[in-house]
Amino acid sequence: MMPQTSHAPGRICPACDGFAQAVIATGTRLRDGSRHTIPVNCPTCRGLGIIVRPLATAARTA
Numbered sequence: 001m002m003p004q005t006s007h008a009p010g011r012i013c014p015a016c017d018g019f020a021q022a023v024i025a026t027g028t029r030l031r032d033g034s035r036h037t038i039p040v041n042c043p044t045c046r047g048l049g050i051i052v053r054p055l056a057t058a059a060r061t062a
């Protein structure tokens with residue numbers, strides 16, 4: 001089920017397209033044969049899937 005127009009206010013994070021959390025395999029295999037995975041949050045939106053402020057505005061520090 002994907003929300004289409006009723007997502008949270010703000011912009012969908014361009015780095016992850018809203019998929020703020022991903023599970024990646026570390027390459028290590030556990031003793032039970034399954035792969036070792038760790039959840040990671042998108043560093044751009046910190047796991048929110050959206051960015052409240054546009055990056056262009058936030059990066060303006062000079």
Ligand SMILES: [Zn+2]
Nearest residue numbers: 013016042045
């Ligand atoms: Zn993101």
